Amino acid sequence: MNIETRKLNIINWVSHLQDEAVLSRIEQLQSQKQDWWDLISEEEKAEIKEGISQADNGETKTTEEVLSKYKKWL
Secondary structure, three states, X not given: OXXXXXXXXXXXXXXXXXXXXXXXXXXXXXXXXXXHXXXXXXXXXXXXXXXXXXXXXXXXOOHHHHHHHOHHHO
């Protein structure tokens, strides 16, 4: 799907939206002059910081370890 088709699909979707929260979020994106970091919740920020700290401390898992743990859901 090319970019023009994608844009038209989004325009069509937005034109039928009735959800005020979604429309507000789209307006925020449209006028966004700030970093995405400023738009996420404190909980999301804390989780990201925790993940970075774990990675910095070498507390990571290989892809194989993660896949084996969640294999039953894949």
